[in-house]
Amino acid sequence: MKTSKTIDHIKKIRTVSEEVKAKRKEFNTIKRTLLKALESGPKSIPQLAEEVELPIDVITFNIMTLRKYGDVETGEIDDSDEYFSYQLKQKK
Amino acid sequence: MxxxxxxxxxxxxxxxxxxxxxxxxxxxxxxxxxxxxxxxxxxxxxxxxxxxxxxxxxxxxxxxxxxxxxxxxxxxxxxxxxxxxxxxxxxxxxxxxxxxxKPRYVTEDCTGCQLCEEACPVSVEDQFQYELVGRKAAYIPFSIANPRIAAIDIENCILCGLCEKVCPADCIDFTQExxxxxxxxxxxxxxxxYQIFDPTIITRYGFGKFKNVVTAMQMERQLVPTRPFNAVLRPKDGKMPDNIAYVLCTGSRDDTVGNPICSQVCCMYSTKQAQLLMGALPMADVTIYYIHVRAFGKGFCEFYNQTVGMGVEYIKGKIGKIDEAENGDLIVRYEDIESGKVKEAKHDLVVLATGILAxxxxxxxxxxxxxxxxxxxxxxxxxxxxxxxxxxxxxxxxxxxxxxxxxxxxxxxxxxxxxxxxxxxxxxxxxxx
Structure with a gap:
């Protein structure tokens, strides 16, 4: 592991914008909300939209993002072959 | 030399x-x-x-x-x-x-292990997946990138330093200039x-406003193995679409958007995507709205005929407007050029065959x-x-x-x-x- 940190160097010459800070906070809040909603079991995106107060397209975007990041995995598709369910990924 | x-x-x-x-x-x-x-x-x-x-x-x-x-x-x-x-x-x-x-803030010794990506707490839209999914501020651009070296998106970085802490090869370097x-x-x-035409300019198509109106590049990403979703899905609600429409000549052969020439590829990439969609979604209907189908290259006409034979519907029609129904379906209002009548059709996903610009x-x-x-x-x-x-x-x-x-x-x-x-x-x- 490195002893000197180059992050200290850039911190002296750059500041983080309020917009970037807000975006990070927003993602954290959405992530927490969605992961909490999935704690009770697999859910489809419309089912999540009924449970959490987020626009459905925001849920889709973030479920797909959490799937990419390895927090969520794809479950079964429903009987009408329309919506997949998503569930928390079991951490090994 | x-x-x-x-x-x-x-x-x-x-x-x-x-x-x-x-x-x-x-x-x-x-x-x-x-x-x-x-x-x-x-x-x-x-x-x-x-x-x-x-x-x-x-x-x-x-x-x-x-x-x-x-x-x-x-x-x-x-x-x-x-x-x-x-x-x-x-x-x-x-x-x-x-x-x-330009500084990448990661040295060439990076092994592409992605531990920095895992540690990064920032999530922004992934430009390489055409904004369909997020990516981290510390990231490998895409899985088959060359060089497969991470980069720090400094504009969106919160300077937390976690990437530097976890990098096992000591490759993060914020002193780069x-x-x-x-x-x-x-x-x-x-x-x-080339550049891809930005369809937000044609406001009547609703791109950006209606999430189930996507560009052909967004559909292209949905059809690759490294796709943003687990299957071909609607970006609005994750529904598997079963009635998909293509709007050809989006931003091509259109003086009103400053691009009067044919982009030469949209007819055929839409035809290709229609075939791929029929493979990915065997129950789906695919409709292609066109002004003229230009299948001019070697094997193109045969490819088009094969696609028609597979059941893809080609409608000679000019799209006037796209509206969204409450369930996210899209109402496409078009002039049926053959009959001269204005008609409406409902689709659950619309793909804009966006053209090529200089x-x-x-x-x-x-x-x-x-x-x-x-x-x-x-x-x-x-x-x-x-x-x-x-x-x-x-x-x-x-x-x-x-x-x-x-x-x-x-x-x-x-x-x-x-x-x-x-x-x-x-x-x-x-x-x-």
Missing amino acids: SDQTNNYDVLVVGGGIAGEETALNLANIGYKIIMVEKDLSIGGKMIHLSKVFPTLDCSACITTPKVSETARHPNISIFTNSEVGEIEKISENNFTAILTQ AIKTKINIKSVVMATG NRDYQSMFKNIVLEPDKFNYVKQVNDLSSPSKTSIGGVFVAGTASGPMDIPDSILSAGAASAETASYLRRAYNEK
């Missing part, structure tokens, strides 16, 4: 398929090439495609060997995340330029590619001389019948879609022509000495 640092025979601007082909052709006959790519990886747009038409060969399987060969070639020096400017013609076979290497280097070259090949970046790259544009803002071919790669500047050549819309095989052919013209230019000077 030039071999000293900062001295090269040919500057190739752009690392897409045309740039790679040009660089390889010239490097293989001994010329020293400097390739400058503004993106984090070479591979251009082709590396992001699913399959190519009309053969349905895997796009990545064709392009990645070429990408690797370019990256490993001893006569090619590649600078990604870099720009070139102030290109100056001193005399024939004598150009200078300023190369700017832009490096400007003067280079000497004997000739230049512009392989700067990439005008080349216009600001020259210092003491102007690289002339044609009337559509592509690099002007001064003699497009007999010397298609010659430009308004002697010693500067053009390859691929920098000169106009064309498909992948034509881009590669064009790169072949550009490399032959460049070699001839360089050789002539050598012979005259």
Whole structure:
């Protein structure tokens, strides 16, 4: 592991914008909300939209993002072959 | 042949398929090439495609060997995340330029382990998945990127330093700064590619407002193995679509958006996607709204006929407006050109076959001389019948879609022509000495 940190160097010459800070906070809040909603079991995106107060397209975007990041995995598709369910990924 | 640092025979601007082909052709006959790519990886747009038409060969399987060969070639020096400017013609076979290497904040020792990506707490829209999904601020651009080295998106970085803490190879380096280097070259090949039409300009199509209206590149990403979703799904609610519409000529052959010419690829890539969708979603209906279907290349007409035979419906119709129903379905209002009547149809996903526009970046790259544009803002071919790669500047050549819309095989052919013209230019000077 490195002893000197180059992050200290850039911190002296750059500041983080309020917009970037807000975006990070927003993602954290959405992530927490969605992961909490999935704690009770697999859910489809419309089912999540009924449970959490987020626009459905925001849920889709973030479920797909959490799937990419390895927090969520794809479950079964429903009987009408329309919506997949998503569930928390079991951490090994 | 030039071999000293900062001295090269040919500057190739752009690392897409045309740039790679040009660089390889010239490097293989001994010329020293400097390739400058503004993106984090070479591979251009082709590396992001699913399959190519009309053969349905895997796009990545064709392009990645070429990408690797370019990256490993001893006569090619590649600078990604870099720009070139102030290109100056001193005399024939004598150009200078300023190369700017932008900081990546990750050194070349990066192993691509992605631990920095895992640790990064920031999530922003992934430009390589055309904003369908997020990515981290510390990230590998995409899985088959070359170089497969992480980068820090400093504009969105919160400077938490976690990436640096977890990097096992000590590769994160926030002290990096832009490096400007003067280079000497004997000739230049512009392989700067094209830009994709931004459909938000046509507000009546609702792109940006209605999430189930997507671009063809977004659909293309949904059809590749490294897709953003687990299947082909609607971006609004994750529903698997079963009635998909294509709107051809979105931003092409349309004077109202400033692009009166045909993009040459949209009819066939839409036809290709329709076939792929029928494979991915066997129960889905696919409708293609067109003005004219231009299936002009080798095997294109047969490919179109095959697609019609598979059940894809082609409707000769002009789209007036797209509206969204409450459930996210889309109401497409169109003029049925055959009957002359205005009709409406409901689809659950609409794909806009967005056209190709000139990439005008080349216009600001020259210092003491102007690289002339044609009337559509592509690099002007001064003699497009007999010397298609010659430009308004002697010693500067053009390859691929920098000169106009064309498909992948034509881009590669064009790169072949550009490399032959460049070699001839360089050789002539050598012979005259």
